[in-house]
Amino acid sequence: MNTNRLKSLLFTWEALLVLLLALCIVLGGMLSPYFLTAFNFYAITSNIMEIAIMALPMTLIIIAGEIDLSVASVLGLSSVVLGLLWDRSNSMWLAIGVALLVGLVAGCINGLLVTKLALPSLVITIGALALYRGLAYVVLGDQAVSDFPTNFTNFGFSPIPGTELPWSGLIFAILAIIFAVVLHFSRLGRQLYAIGNNKEAARFAGIHVGRIKLILFILSGVIASLAGVIFTARFSSARPDNAVGFELDVVTVVLLGGVNIFGGRGSLLGVVLATFIVAVLQNILGLLNISGDIQSLVIGLLLILSVLGPNLARRIQSLITRRRLAAGSVGSSKQL
Amino acid sequence: MTTASREVEAARQRSLAGRARLLGLVSRVRELGLLIVLFCIVLIVGIQAPRFLHIDNFEQILLSVAILAIVAVGETLVVLTRNVDLSVGSMVGFTAFVTAYFFKELPQSNLLLGILLGCGLGLALGVINGLIVSFGRVPAIVATLGTLYAYRGLDFIFASNTTSQVNASDVPASYLALATTQIFGIPALILIAAVVAILVGYYLRASKSGRQLYAVGSNPDAASIIGIRAHRLVFGAFAASGLLCGLAGVLWGARFATVDATNATGLELQVIAAVVVGGVNIFGGSGTIFGAVLGAIVLGTLENALNILNINQFWLQAIYGAAIIGAVVLDAFITRWLQKAILARRKHA
Numbered sequence: 001m002n003t004n005r006l007k008s009l010l011f012t013w014e015a016l017l018v019l020l021l022a023l024c025i026v027l028g029g030m031l032s033p034y035f036l037t038a039f040n041f042y043a044i045t046s047n048i049m050e051i052a053i054m055a056l057p058m059t060l061i062i063i064a065g066e067i068d069l070s071v072a073s074v075l076g077l078s079s080v081v082l083g084l085l086w087d088r089s090n091s092m093w094l095a096i097g098v099a100l101l102v103g104l105v106a107g108c109i110n111g112l113l114v115t116k117l118a119l120p121s122l123v124i125t126i127g128a129l130a131l132y133r134g135l136a137y138v139v140l141g142d143q144a145v146s147d148f149p150t151n152f153t154n155f156g157f158s159p160i161p162g163t164e165l166p167w168s169g170l171i172f173a174i175l176a177i178i179f180a181v182v183l184h185f186s187r188l189g190r191q192l193y194a195i196g197n198n199k200e201a202a203r204f205a206g207i208h209v210g211r212i213k214l215i216l217f218i219l220s221g222v223i224a225s226l227a228g229v230i231f232t233a234r235f236s237s238a239r240p241d242n243a244v245g246f247e248l249d250v251v252t253v254v255l256l257g258g259v260n261i262f263g264g265r266g267s268l269l270g271v272v273l274a275t276f277i278v279a280v281l282q283n284i285l286g287l288l289n290i291s292g293d294i295q296s297l298v299i300g301l302l303l304i305l306s307v308l309g310p311n312l313a314r315r316i317q318s319l320i321t322r323r324r325l326a327a328g329s330v331g332s333s334k335q336l
Numbered sequence: 337m338t339t340a341s342r343e344v345e346a347a348r349q350r351s352l353a354g355r356a357r358l359l360g361l362v363s364r365v366r367e368l369g370l371l372i373v374l375f376c377i378v379l380i381v382g383i384q385a386p387r388f389l390h391i392d393n394f395e396q397i398l399l400s401v402a403i404l405a406i407v408a409v410g411e412t413l414v415v416l417t418r419n420v421d422l423s424v425g426s427m428v429g430f431t432a433f434v435t436a437y438f439f440k441e442l443p444q445s446n447l448l449l450g451i452l453l454g455c456g457l458g459l460a461l462g463v464i465n466g467l468i469v470s471f472g473r474v475p476a477i478v479a480t481l482g483t484l485y486a487y488r489g490l491d492f493i494f495a496s497n498t499t500s501q502v503n504a505s506d507v508p509a510s511y512l513a514l515a516t517t518q519i520f521g522i523p524a525l526i527l528i529a530a531v532v533a534i535l536v537g538y539y540l541r542a543s544k545s546g547r548q549l550y551a552v553g554s555n556p557d558a559a560s561i562i563g564i565r566a567h568r569l570v571f572g573a574f575a576a577s578g579l580l581c582g583l584a585g586v587l588w589g590a591r592f593a594t595v596d597a598t599n600a601t602g603l604e605l606q607v608i609a610a611v612v613v614g615g616v617n618i619f620g621g622s623g624t625i626f627g628a629v630l631g632a633i634v635l636g637t638l639e640n641a642l643n644i645l646n647i648n649q650f651w652l653q654a655i656y657g658a659a660i661i662g663a664v665v666l667d668a669f670i671t672r673w674l675q676k677a678i679l680a681r682r683k684h685a
Contacts, residue, residue: 119664123618124661133657303481304483304486307475
């Protein structure tokens with residue numbers, strides 16, 4: 001019994017991800033002398049934080065059986081709104097407040113279209129992806145705002161005093177804990193899995209499916225605009241093309257983290273681990289002077305293999321089980 | 337009193353008959369709404385700027401839409417089976433670069449050989465997608481998101497190991513002529529797109545496997561119970577999408593002449609917009625090639641109209657997005673109205 005539990009723990013997706021992450025770190029240390037330095041730790045973390053933060057609500061949304069492809073565009077739109085308002089009003093707090101409000105409204109529009117009109121979120125958020133990015137261009141044209149106050153850029157550039165952790169890392173850590181508690185230890189979290197597994201059954205069980213999904217999309221919008229604020233601070237630049245294509249990275253880390261694209265399965269720990277695997281991989285390839293586009297080849301292959309691998313393993317396992325059953329030795333082959 | 341009630345009854349019958357006729361028309365020709373939208377755009381913009389209505393401008397619109405339409409035809413095949421192909425932009429970009437590079441290195445070679453090379457490469461990429469989805473059982477959105485990255489990466493590796501850019505002066509005129517030649521006064525590019533659309537449209541309408549594609553998309557379980565080999569059809573749809581992307585890539589290189597590894601980035605968004613605006617259900621099972629091509633034409637016309645009206649280019653993408661959302665919302669309303677009306681008619685009968 002005890003060995004069985006140990007065995008099933010060892011064969012979880014998360015355990016595999018821990019192994020993969022450790023492997024990447026060892027590999028990085030071997031390949032580059034700059035990899036295991038304090039500054040590089042700072043670089044790795046601060047580079048991935050926007051994606052990591054946006055992956056948190058995305059995990060919840062995909063577990064609930066929906067998807068939000070508009071997150072990077074909301075990030076871009078909030079970024080230019082932030083820049084414009086800072087430029088016009090010289091009040092950073094006002095600018096940040098309105099930027100977050102923009103995310104809230106954008107998420108609310110997505111959520112209402114998906115829940116009230118019962119439309120597929122894949123299509124709606126592809127449309128929203130183009131719409132919000134387009135609005136970002138409308139707001140700022142081909143201009144950029146870059147004269148942000150030092151307090152703000154320090155928040156983006158420098159680590160928390162006395163540590164090698166970026167401020168965004170602290171925000172991510174707090175958010176990740178909150179999201180993990182909500183997903184794995186609260187009623188709402190259980191309801192998300194129920195919705196993702198069977199929407200109709202969840203509704204008959206008295207779960208407010210529409211309301212919960214609306215909340216998720218609003219949450220996703222607000223968090224995406226928060227990521228927009230962080231992104232703007234980090235590059236000290238508000239441009240309409242900020243973070244173009246990040247939605248694919250966000251979806252990639254969530255899926256790599258073991259979340260089922262059709263909903264109902266996945267854990268936040270897996271997503272966090274996957275985020276760091278992608279970050280470390282990108283960093284290693286960068287240190288080896290391999291260009292960003294070839295990095296994306298690696299990420300793409302990783303994404304496919306993360307689903308293809310378990311699928312093939314399951315097939316082979318069921319084949320072996322069938323053979324064993326046929327041979328008459330019904331053993332302890334049912335741990336999965 | 338009786339006459340009055342009889343008149344009322346007659347009027348009711350008439351209105352019911354009219355409604356039934358409209359119902360029949362809308363359910364048969366789902367693209368009707370889109371045609372009306374297109375007509376309205378043409379009318380409004382035509383009044384504002386008469387040069388919009390010039391025949392040259394229409395030719396310009398069709399030229400700009402042709403490549404998009406070819407890719408949208410392939411995407412329609414995939415979407416009909418309840419899948420999606422997000423890698424089309426990368427496939428078009430990759431084949432465009434490889435084909436242009438082929439003509440740069442071997443300018444004396446046969447035109448047909450280059451076309452076959454491009455189409456063959458596209459087919460190979462599509463076959464990989466199909467294998468991952470139908471035999472690896474990886475959800476299409478995950479698989480093609482991965483290959484979107486992977487094919488673009490291959491494109492960059494190929495480009496960085498050969499030449500980073502192919503210019504118009506590097507390739508033979510015969511290749512460029514592929515996009516500019518006129519046949520009976522119509523540019524070849526438009527004719528090729530039209531032939532592709534008609535052939536595939538006819539295949540979907542009239543052939544056994546074409547009808548089976550719809551069956552797979554509208555109810556995969558039922559389709560497999562009646563003996564349709566769904567996996568094979570899905571595989572075929574992805575392969576066809578790749579092949580058409582290859583053809584589109586060949587034409588892309590000929591039309592734009594200057595090609596690098598970033599070409600056709602983000603094309604998948606426009607293609608899916610065209611398909612969805614054209615009334616193809618993103619959850620499979622319904623939609624036509626005519627609709628998808630019409631969707632591409634509507635988007636192209638919109639783009640052209642914005643240019644002619646001197647509306648800020650920056651609005652373009654926002655309008656694209658609004659058009660996708662608007663089309664889906666409209667489609668949902670029409671579908672619901674149809675269902676209600678059909679139910680009401682059944683009750684009446």
